[in-house]
Amino acid sequence: MRPLACRVSMMSGEGALSVYARAQELERQGRSILHLELGEPDFHPAAPTREALKRALDEGKDRYCPVAGIPALRQAIAQYLGETRNLSIHPDHVVIAPGCKIALFLALMALVDPGDQVLYPDPGFPGYASITAGFGGLPVPFELSERHQLQPDPDELASKITPRTKILITNSPGNPTGTVYREDVQAQLAALAVKHDLIVLSDEIYARIIYGGNYVSMLRYPGMKERTVIIDGFSKSFAMTGWRLGYAVAPPPITSALQMLVVNSYTCVAEFSQYGAIEALRDTTGATPRMVEEFGRRREQFVRDLNQVPGFRCQAPEGAFYAWVNISQTGMSAEEICRIMLEEAGVPAIPGEGFGRAGREFVRFSFACSRETLRQAIARIQQVASAWQTRVHV
Numbered sequence: 001m002r003p004l005a006c007r008v009s010m011m012s013g014e015g016a017l018s019v020y021a022r023a024q025e026l027e028r029q030g031r032s033i034l035h036l037e038l039g040e041p042d043f044h045p046a047a048p049t050r051e052a053l054k055r056a057l058d059e060g061k062d063r064y065c066p067v068a069g070i071p072a073l074r075q076a077i078a079q080y081l082g083e084t085r086n087l088s089i090h091p092d093h094v095v096i097a098p099g100c101k102i103a104l105f106l107a108l109m110a111l112v113d114p115g116d117q118v119l120y121p122d123p124g125f126p127g128y129a130s131i132t133a134g135f136g137g138l139p140v141p142f143e144l145s146e147r148h149q150l151q152p153d154p155d156e157l158a159s160k161i162t163p164r165t166k167i168l169i170t171n172s173p174g175n176p177t178g179t180v181y182r183e184d185v186q187a188q189l190a191a192l193a194v195k196h197d198l199i200v201l202s203d204e205i206y207a208r209i210i211y212g213g214n215y216v217s218m219l220r221y222p223g224m225k226e227r228t229v230i231i232d233g234f235s236k237s238f239a240m241t242g243w244r245l246g247y248a249v250a251p252p253p254i255t256s257a258l259q260m261l262v263v264n265s266y267t268c269v270a271e272f273s274q275y276g277a278i279e280a281l282r283d284t285t286g287a288t289p290r291m292v293e294e295f296g297r298r299r300e301q302f303v304r305d306l307n308q309v310p311g312f313r314c315q316a317p318e319g320a321f322y323a324w325v326n327i328s329q330t331g332m333s334a335e336e337i338c339r340i341m342l343e344e345a346g347v348p349a350i351p352g353e354g355f356g357r358a359g360r361e362f363v364r365f366s367f368a369c370s371r372e373t374l375r376q377a378i379a380r381i382q383q384v385a386s387a388w389q390t391r392v393h394v
């Protein structure tokens, strides 16, 4: 066979998905598994959302539809971002995609030329570096370290900007750390973007899942309107992972490029699901705030309990639903800790290096599952912690 295009070999998989595959294999063998590996809410969309989708199907809304998405959904997103993020968005600047990841993928496809440098958070969502490299770009990590409370350090970031730097990816609240970028930090990042004429890809997929305070989008800062692409969607805030619905909000030249890429790839997103999405945004039953309140209770319980496990140290995340645990005091590698937790305790979690080099002494747990599951998971981890307990150094 002739060789594959080399862009494929430049990309990498996702730790979460491979751990999930192994966990499923163990489940098929009859093992009891408490899934803490995937970033998937254990909620389902509210009844009015499901009803709206069914109604749309019954009304025959199952045709090809406009490339950028149905006007009513683009309008609803503009209104929603106005109400929840105080943003003034024109519906023409919204492009609907089958998931945030595709919105991100197309945005990078539209912007990255071979050799362009893309700054991205480390640890961070694995797609940032992988997709950039796939398009021939050079992913350049900036660190989220405990020294800076897992916040970006604007000075470090500034030191990495070169004439080839074109894009800055931000992700607040972030996967895997749960960091909500401080406003002074965001202001400095925005000032750097303006000074060096960078485009900012602001991944705001967890914007609704924060535990206090108001969310401030990167788009709010001076000079950012013409250089910010917001990536957001329905997977997390509305518990709609399997619907595959996301969107990009971008300045006009980028919106046109995205539409060109949509024409050349998926044509449009399923029409009926877009009608369901409009209803999700309306959230007449308050499903999202209720879900976030519950995540808040889980966060409190789980972070407290994780800090009782020998050698584990976890700072409470300010947003999203991940616990990012420093395991350096266990005297074992994150891979070994995760192997023991999965194989011996049936508790899958992700070794931090899957999110970048800066994550190598960490493990990510998702707490998007019931408090009872989290309680059982901790009990199981405590049982296998004897494997590293004697090595713990404080």
Ligand SMILES: Cc1ncc(COP(=O)(O)O)c(C=O)c1O
Pocket (backbone or CB within 6 Å): 039, 098, 099, 100, 101, 102, 125, 171, 174, 175, 203, 205, 233, 234, 235, 241, 245, 246
């Ligand atoms: C930071 C971040 N961006 C994007 C995505 C992809 O979202 P979607 O499932 O909507 O494609 C995820 C999913 O985990 C994520 O954590």
